[in-house]
Amino acid sequence: MTAAPHTAAPTEVVIGLDVGTTAVKAVAFGVDVYWRCTAEREYSLEQPAPGWQVQDPAAIGAAVIAALAECVAGCAGARVLAVSLSSAMHGLIGLDADRHPLTPLVTWADERARGEARLLRDSGRAAELHRVSGAPVHPMTPLTKLMWFRREAAELHARVRWWIGLKDYVLQLLTESLVTELSSASGTGMLDMATRSWSAPALDLAGVTPYQLPEILPTTAVLDLSASSAASIGLPPGTPVVAGGADGPLGNLGSGAVAPGIVGLSLGTSGAVRTVVREPFADPDGRLFCYALTDTAWVVGGAVSNGxxxxxxxxxxxxxxxxxxxxxxxxxxxxxxxxxxxxxxxxxxxxxxxxxxxxxxxxxxxxxxxxxxxxxxxxxxxxxxxxxxxxxxxxxxxxTELERLEPVKAVQVTGGAFRSPLWRSVVAAVLNRPVHAAGDVEGSALGAAALGLLALGRVTELADGPARLGVLPVGEGDPVSVxxxxxxxxxxxxxxxxxxxxxxxxxxxxxxxxxxxx
Structure with missing residues (x-):
């Protein structure tokens, strides 16, 4: 556990829970005081066959509970206002009627559905699917993964009662509610952005019905922590659990890159570049994704697997x-x-x-x-x-693609890679725009906590959340020299x-x- 950077203990905290690809991080953020308490647990990514990348849901669940319990224990007696969630996108788990996993978590990195993605591109259907959902057709998406299960594991596909994502699994673990939220749903390739509901043509390709998928809630929806999870974590039953969003959109919020013309660039094992717009954007050229942060804030950009x-x-x-x-x-x-x-x-x-x-x-x-x-x-x-x-x-x-929407005035860079002076200088020189390094900010966990403040009514504007948690506005300080x-x-x-x-x-x-x- 990483202790608080300052000794002044807060009276109230919000816990941002970031469930990533190889680790879960629980970070308690002091409200109106710069204070942090972090706990982290790792889990393995398995490759049972070439191109497959899967994980054990039970191992992730155990890591979530352990990280939260350690984080809560380190909160110095402060009141926990809420636990607000972030998770990696594009994962898929099949559950039986009793909500027990029939499959491992098939992660975003799993490539088994390459043939399905190629088929959709070659048939000409990919462009329309992208336009409706905002998610490019790619092996990462649950849409193509479900098509693979339908073709290669038909008996298993037929036995699955519920198909859910990583966020949905964690929400069920903490609240016993089988639901998802708009941000994670927007990364499935099966959302209709215009109606904010499941897309019938995409579900037909996947071979599932709307009743096999979770209900879509707003990212600011508040659920109750269940009694069993509360006992394991050390919080009162009924503690607010904010549905939260996907890690990419929340990363922009956490780094403060939500204003017009400000781009957030994150780089770790993989990387992403995103900007926030007010309405869903259907890229006519099919190059950019569009995922929800809230109903009125959508993140447009692109992710690279090779960071x-x-x-x-x-x-x-x-x-x-x-x-x-x-x-x-x-x-x-x-x-x-x-x-x-x-x-x-x-x-x-x-x-x-x-x-x-x-x-x-x-x-x-x-x-x-x-x-x-x-x-x-x-x-x-x-x-x-x-x-x-x-x-x-x-x-x-x-x-460059994002400049089709609006001129890029500044780039806020985050992620472990930017601890390196070389990475900072090369990226700044290649972009040749003002680049500000946010340092070791807490990224998606901070974004989740900031969204939690909005859900609780502690702020009225999305952009105000990070400041209440001690984050300076983008552009403070000199840009990276070029x-x-x-x-x-x-x-x-x-x-x-x-x-x-x-x-x-x-x-x-x-x-x-x-x-x-x-």
Whole structure:
């Protein structure tokens, strides 16, 4: 457990519960005082078959209860106003009639439905599904996962009484209510954004009825903590549980990137770029997603599967001596020190960083990565830096796409990658816009807590929540400094990579880009 950063104890706290891909984090935030108490539990991501990425729901549930209990115990006697939820998007669990899991959690990273996504694209149905739901057709979505179960596991598909997501599973655990909320529903590929209800054409493809899916509540809906969960956690029964939202939209709220023209960019293992608009946006070009934060705040942007994981992979391949010296795991710090020795642009070495099934803005899970422009003079320093630059360039394409909606005035960056000066300087130079690093903010957990204040009536405007929890407005302080020479080099590189990708995509198919798991 991470203790409070300040000694002044709050009288009231809101707990933001962020249930992620590999860990759950419970953070108690002091109201009107900068105070934090954090507890975290990890769980494993399993790969029972190539391309599959699943988790044990029971292990996640146990981690949720344990993290909450530890967090509550560290709240220094403060009154817990509510527990407000955030969770990873796009997961799918099948339940029987008694609400017991018949399947593991099939996570967003699971690629088994690549064939279904390809079929929808090739048939021409993908564009209309994207327009209605806001979720691009991709193996990550529950829609394509359900199509896979219908085709490959028909008997199991028929036995499932309820199909739910990760957020829905946690809400049931804490409140005994089988419900979902608008934000998580908007990531399924089965929501009709216009009506805020399940889409009949998508459900027909999935082979399910509306009665097999949870009721969709507002993200500000308040439920009651059940007696059994309350006893395990150490809170009074009936403590408010705010339905909350998905981790991506809440990440924007947590970083303060909710004003017009402000973009939130998060980067960890994967990455995302998002901005907030007031109405659902159906991208006519099919490049950007649109997910709900509230009924009147929608997050438009794109996510990349290949973020910091790319640099870690490059270290595994090119840093064997570092692996040996570190006992089996080269640290990001060591790798980035190598990258910093190479010049901006990596002396013409370019990486297309598609190691995992890529998402925005191409939404092409079959596209594979490549190093291009290799010369005898290139060293591993260049290869590592090219990996960093490749990820930054991919993120910059999403920022460019967002400018179709509104000019981007500033970018707020968050995530573990930005502890590194190199990541900060490369991303700032590639974007060539004012970039502000939010530091080690609590991201989606903070967003959940801020949304909780809105749900409880403690604030009347969405943007006011973070300030009540001690977060400074976006743009306070100087932006990340940018070397003009680096910015010029990356401007030239951006233009070159765009042309290069147009040439590479058809060539890549000749080498089996669609012949197996990424």
């Amino acid at each position: 910091g994981v790319v640099v870690r992979w490059v270290g595994d391949v090119f840093g064997r001596d570092l692996l040996a010296a570190s006992g089996g795991a080269a640290t990001d710090t060591e790798l980035l020190e190598l990258a910093a020795r190479a010049p901006a642009g990596s002396d013409g070495l370019v990486m297309l960083p598609y190691l995992l099934a890529e998402r925005a803005p191409l939404w092409d899970p079959d596209l594979r990565g490549a190093f291009i422009g290799v010369r005898h003079s290139h060293t591993r320093d260049h290869f590592v830096r090219a990996a960093v630059e490749g990820v930054a360039l991919q993120l910059s394409t999403i920022v 070397d003009p020479n680096d910015a010029a080099a990356y401007a030239q590189l951006r233009a070159g990579v765009s042309v290069l990708l147009d040439c590479y995509r058809p060539v890549a198919t000749l080498f089996g880009a669609g012949s197996g798991p990424s």
